[in-house]
Amino acid sequence: MTATTDKKPEGVEGMLADNISCGDDLQSQFALQREAFAAERYPSLASRLDRIRRIVDFVVDQQEAIVAATVKDWLHKPAAFIKAVEILPVINHAKAVSKRLPSWLRDERRKADFPFNLLGAKAYIRYQPLGVVGVMVPWNGPVAMAMVAAIDAFSAGNRVMVKISEYSPAAAAMLAETLPRYFDASELSIVTGEVGVSRAFAALPFDHLMYTGSAGTARHVMAAAAQNLTPVTLELGGKSPVLVDRHADLQYAAQRTVSGRLINAGQGCITPDYVLLEAPCLEAFIEAASQAIRQLYPAELQGRDYAAIATNAHYQRMHELLDDARASGARIIEIDVGATTERRQFSPVIVVDPADDSRVMQEEIFGPILVVKTVADLSAAVDYVNAGERPLALYYFGHASQAKQQLLAQTHSGGVAINEVMLQLMMSDLPFGGVGHSGMGSYWGGEAGFRRFSHAKSVFEQGWYKKVAAMMDPPYGATLEKMLKLGMKKIPPRS
Structure with missing residues (x-):
């Protein structure tokens, strides 16, 4: 069904995507989407593409409203930067998904086992929508993360409910007010409210729940989802390290590391941490x-x-991290960039060789503090990374092929960039996701999101000779014995 920016398509009950707060009934909103899904269990390609297109319409039409809401929440953030990280990635992702979605919807052929493959049998996978998907997004990029997840969920044929962080009240209000012009509540709805609403949201019996945020909160989200056996995708974070080879171009490595560390004043899940x-x-x-x-x-x-x-609170935490590092004996280097307290800006700081038990080495920094720590060699650096929790991203600067392969083989992280930082997230054909402490499951790049929010339904179709399976029915005799002898063989070693 096609919609314009000033006319919303009719949906189940014809309801608007109202702002849902503590006093409203999340269950009724969930029931509305569940009912809508029951009426359209396998949306057409045209329907899916239309919903993706309307997301692009929204972010393009409302770009100034997105900027204004973001600035209101943050006090200060450059408008060009907001558009670059909250709007452009959504458009690029929508285009990439729209282009490839027709091929993803085709049945994925698999080979039927012997002897069925000789007798006309078919085996294939059909990717089926899950139903109603819940998405919980954090404060450091609420619009982009909400819309990208919605694009992936829509591509798979689902309905979507999105809970916006309570720390982004202006962005949440803007989304709740403007999205109903583009989407019926039975398709996509925005949920706002404080911690109590988030808890109730996580406890809904979604067909899939995606959470982006801290590992501590993720434990509570996962526990709530477990009560309904709801599968979850967790996009968390962690301390993303930068390993610099002794023969690397140090000036280039430092410039790219700093660029990544200070983007959004270091408040990003894959920014270089140390x-x-x-x-x-x-x-x-x-x-x-x-x-x-x-x-x-x-x-x-x-x-x-x-x-x-x-x-x-986060601004105060930056001061606390710095005070703790200073107390541990670390060298502190502050760089003047004209930051002001009125704008709640925190000057960039380089912390040199802090103690391993200091807070900057134990916690994800999530701010404009870059730690630089010395190690004996690259192998020691790999050991140091492996001794901690698995990060969402890992970065390496150097040109030695053996060192690169050592790092790729012996470290675990959600993603890796070599001689660059953060660009692994910008590649439209690379999935994005964490491992271990940094999350579970992938979405965003390639068909990762489509598959994340789909069920891979296995299908077998019997061929023209329909008696072949009956050979394994009792009473057992010589035919089954022959089949067993054919199948029970060891795998020969490869030459």
Whole structure:
């Protein structure tokens, strides 16, 4: 069904995607979507593409409203940056999914086993919509993460309910007010409210629940979902390390690391968290990093292009992390970028060789503090990474093929970028997801989201000779004995 920006398509009950708060009945909203799904269990390609197109219509039409709401929540964030991270990725993802969706909807042929394959039998997989998908998004990118997840869920043929973080009240209000112009509540609805609403949302019997945020909260979300045996996708974070080879271009490595660390003032799930390098490289790297910060954010621009810290509590936490690192004996290098307390901006800081038990080494920093730590060699760096929780991203700067293969083989992370940072997330054909402490399940890139929100239904169709399976029926005799002898053989070693 086609819709324009000023006329919403008719849906079950003809309801609008109202702002659902603590006093409203989440169960009734869920029931509405469940009813709508029951009436359209396998949406057509045209219907799926139309819903994806309307998401693009929304972010393009409402781009200034998205910017205004984001600035209101954050106090300060450059408009161009907001559009680059909250709007453009949604459009790019929608285009990539729309282009490839027709091929994903085709049955995936598999080979039927002997002897059925000789007798006309067919085996294939059909990707079936799950039903109603719940999506919980964090405060550091609520619009993009909500819309990208909705695109993936729509591509798979589902209905979607999205809970926006209570720390993004302006963005939540904007989404709740404007999305009903594009979507019926039976297709896509926005849920707002405080922690109590989030708990109730996670407890709904969704057909799949996706949560993006902290590992601590993820435990509660997963426990709530378990009561309904709801499968979950968790996109978390962790301390994403940067390993710098002794022969790497230190100036380039420092510039790219700093660029990634300070984007959104370090408030991103895959931003570089700490750097591991050999002691002889330390001072050159620090000098290059300091210079890169000044070039990216000249003090005379007074923090114009430098994002604020999202909340007062998070701003205070940055000071606490720094105080703790200083107390542990670490060297602290602060770079002036014209940051102001009125904008809740926190100046970039390089922390050198803090103690392993300091907070900056134990917690995900999620701010504009970059830790640089020395190790004996690359193998020691790999051991250091493996001793901690598995990160969402890992970065390597260097050109030695053996070192690169060592790192890829011996470390675990959600994704890797080599001689760059964060661009693994921007590749439209690469899935995005964590491993272990940094999450479970992938979406976003390629067909990962389509498959994440689908059920791979196995289908067998009997061929023209319908008596073949009956050979295994009792009473057992010589025919079954022959089949067993044919099948019970060891796998020969490969030459």
